[in-house]
Amino acid sequence: MKIALIGLGKMGANMARRLCRGGIEVVGFNRSREIVEQLASEEGMIAAGSLAEAVGQLPSPRVVWLMLPSGAPTESTLQELIPLLNEGDVVVEGGNSNYHDTQRRARMLAEHGIGYVDSGTSGGIWGLKEGYCLMVGGDREHVALVEPVLKTLAPAPDRGWAHVGPVGSGHFTKMIHNGIEYGMMQAYAEGFALLRGKEEFSLDMAQITELWRHGSVVRSWLLDLTAEFMQRDQDLESVEPYVADSGEGRWTVVESVDQGVAAPVLSLALQMRFASQDEYGYGNRVLSMMRNAFGGHFVETRDEQS
């Protein structure tokens, strides 16, 4: 099995490593050359200097795996790829695209007889060692062509990957996966804030996170990661209280609205991230202003607080 892997960022590079070590021949291309050279020398990856060069080295039918940021980078690379590919070739989109985009792209490639497979990919930087969880959408024959790659990326050939439905359903499933992740993370975060807030008990977060990993109902991989960090720094002074969000949390909430199916906790978990990002706090200023206006309450100013 020989494939092209386009996009060797943090995720893509580790996937290339796992594939090379698993016996898949990988032709790698990335906009910046450095990582290409590194993977070529360290992992025996075949270096390509351009998309055309990468595709040109593949046997027919070709399999090209894209591991690019969603949006413009994926879109423009696909436009560049189309004239390089033939009927029967398959493009796999392994990034975090919105499934509506995936469905549109699949229709676009289908006009050229090119297959499109979407693979929602979970596992982060741990995937190299433990394997990736792959949620795959697409036509049966296209997925079949990619199967050896999926089996190598997954934790084991028979688990951690699945063909969940038609094209788009892989990214859809990954989107919901990430929505759930937002809710779970927020639940843990609030719980730890309450544990720490109970000053009279002087609870040890490192001890409790480690304790909960064994036999408790809230044990999970997220808790394993949390416990490991808490051992090093449970005051989290090194971490900013600003929580970024990416597309999939937002898309999950939009999906809830589109379906008319309630997802209040997933929505609120996203909103709490927005609140954490809001340094100016205009809404809170309004509240404080109104509170003063109708109740004669004292409005706290930044200077008086400090």
Add this chain to the structure above:
Amino acid sequence: MKIALIGLGKMGANMARRLCRGGIEVVGFNRSREIVEQLASEEGMIAAGSLAEAVGQLPSPRVVWLMLPSGAPTESTLQELIPLLNEGDVVVEGGNSNYHDTQRRARMLAEHGIGYVDSGTSGGIWGLKEGYCLMVGGDREHVALVEPVLKTLAPAPDRGWAHVGPVGSGHFTKMIHNGIEYGMMQAYAEGFALLRGKEEFSLDMAQITELWRHGSVVRSWLLDLTAEFMQRDQDLESVEPYVADSGEGRWTVVESVDQGVAAPVLSLALQMRFASQDEYGYGNRVLSMMRNAFGGHFVETRDEQS
């Protein structure tokens, strides 16, 4: 090591089994005799016909472990126990009491020189096999007395149990644990509702829950349990859409209010359970009525809907 175990309900009975199998001598008492006889014949537990008989069989200093419903049953048993115990004895409260009650009870027993240890216990019916996660509060010397029991109940002598702080802190930590559980469960539930709501993809919940168990960021013990059930019945027709709640979810939200520390997702997860319990839906009737009143919208009646 020989202890009395008072309360042999679902949790208590399995804990008795694990202790007997782990080499701890257990004197068991329960209001209804049946389970006492059963554990005596099956596990070699020493049967007691009364609290006094159970306590009377213990060497000094005595350790009495209560595994009773929180509230009145625990309170009245404690009142009955006090005259039976001597200075230096220790009572362990393994149920789900509110930590404020625990702190009050500890003060009450301290007046008699009796120690009080609270052990928040997680693991449900799986604890027998996998061991219980024990969050223990109390004075160092009291906890030390109980240590062999904790090491036998836990998944292993060196993990899954911890002395987290002063008396009350064990139940406090268990309360927050359960609050987190509410949030995690709600996050999964909403995600699965959205997966199922996307009818065009006809997603297989059994396949996806199983898939996510391997390599994904949302893997957890709760997901393991969910995957197992989904294999049998993913339509969940056998399950009522009514979600009960117990004290600890509510107390977590009260704690958030007491501390003034935000726990919006844990609070909302509890509120969603209340909403599921509300068969009459008075609030929704009000909304529908108001919507009609100001917008001239049609008010749907039960008859017209069906």
